[in-house]
Amino acid sequence: MRWFETPSFNFTGTRKMAYIISAVLFLASLGAILTKGLQYGIDFRGGKEFVLQFDSEVSVVDLRENLSNPLGATPEVKLFGQEGNEVLIRTDNESEINVVQDIITSTVQEVYPDNPATVIKTDVVGPRFAEDLKWGALQAIIYAIVIIFIYILIRFRNWTFSAGAVAALVHDVVIVLGIFTILADLVPFSLQIDQSIIAAFLTIVGYSLNDTVVVFDRIRENSIVHKGMDYMPMVNKSLNDTLSRTVITSITTLFVVLVLFIFGGEVLKGFSFALLIGIVLGTYSSLFVASALVVELEERTQKS
Template identity: 40%
Template sequence: MSDKKVINFMGQRKLAGVLSILLVIASIAVLSVKGLSFGLDFTGGTLIEMHYPETANLTDIRAELREQGYPGAIVANFGTDRDVVIRIKSDGAKVGDAIAASLASAYKGDGIVQRERIEYVGSQVGEEFLNDGGLGLLFALSVVMAYVALRFQFKFSVGAVTALAHDVLIVLGLFSVIELDFDLTVLAAVLAVIGYSLNDTIVVSDRIRENFRKVRKTASIDIINISLSQTLGRTLITSLTTLLVLLALFIVGGELIHNFALALILGVVVGTYSSIYVAANVLLVMGISKDDLIVIDKEGDDQETLIP
């Protein structure tokens, strides 16, 4: 055992447990009452790409769209400052032609505004995206549970999946509260959150398993505190460096990836918390002990020596 200071993380496990339960219940309640503000990928809508002869004024374009009755339209540069992509919730394929014509006539600069592409996503296609996305989330959680159970032990898999479900529900709940569009990019971010949180939980679980096998005559709660203290530096460094990149994307990445970056930022923060307090807390609730991690000796003298 190292001489490094052991932080009593699990001393606050009851408070952390109550906080997590309240956040999850609040998220489920908000999602049940308000739901998510689905983007046009799920609800159906129109995507328009325009090419301007000089730098496009996005403020003027948004103002023109508001006058036409589309205050919630997403307008962003695409590739260069002369190329603009517009995403509008609409229920007709002909809306794109009218909007493109209106924007072209409203342009006061030199040259002609060119219409590059107009695509319409029907509500039926959007519903298929939504169903496939939900199935993808459930499949990811199922595979994670099976993987952790095989690599570690069943109690570890329950803790890992509980932590992942905790992270996903809180991120979705926050998106519901602040009423930001939930589209395919945000769904991709939620799946990325699952991967990030799982990676952190696996590192912590691996250290807990190792210490259960090495440290003798120590209570389960103390072994978990030792393990969390040993992995804390790695967890914080990983989270902080990831957040630096995500904050850069959020601030200067543009409107198209704004919600994607925000979902990942929320996921990293919540995932860091859950890898410390949720997964480990579940292990204690389920009564994890040395007996759960006994290694059967198949090679006689080659068995790992326990550290007293």
């Protein structure tokens, strides 16, 4: 890590390249969301859920594939509990709950004749509750962004910092949503948007904001200490000053989330996958998006 002791990377000088990369990722993500649509989980669509207890462990991947045709759509299938023999099944099948339960139990008996299962819990998520939950999740993200804009504005007394921070946060959330939409049918685990994924998005917002505020604090300090320095070189110096802290924090956090992704079980796959992408994007946006936009807006403000 010695090359982080006195870094001199030209972050602001490469901001136009970063604009191109961010624009491609953002537009591709937005296009995927608008054309394919977000893949909502049962929490947001409404449906039925069942918890089955098997005598021994089963493969959730095999169980999901075998239940797709009988239920008419691919259900959410996740390990439930600590033993590895309890499975949570969620489906948006519109039949009566008893009918759906019979479909699941009969299919399980055919697929696992030597591994009997018992239904230990059933539940129904109503469509009205799902709509309320969807609206509440959207409000949570919008309110978080608005409050962050006001907080940055009060702390740094400069609207360009607020605009840069909020733009970086929207950039991160939209791209993560786009990646989830694109990969929803390609990965062997569920990437449907549910309550845990919303929690992951809010965590990403907090992580990205923390990185951005550290950089902004150094920009403010250097603007006082180096009053004679031009604005762009001063911002570049600030990014290099905080680079060691930014990279080390991101790497150590990535290690923890990677362990969670590998060993956390099926239930936490989507949550930890969102955090993995969010940490990388949050680090990138702090270095190449938020500060670059501050430079751009400051230059335009001074010219006008």
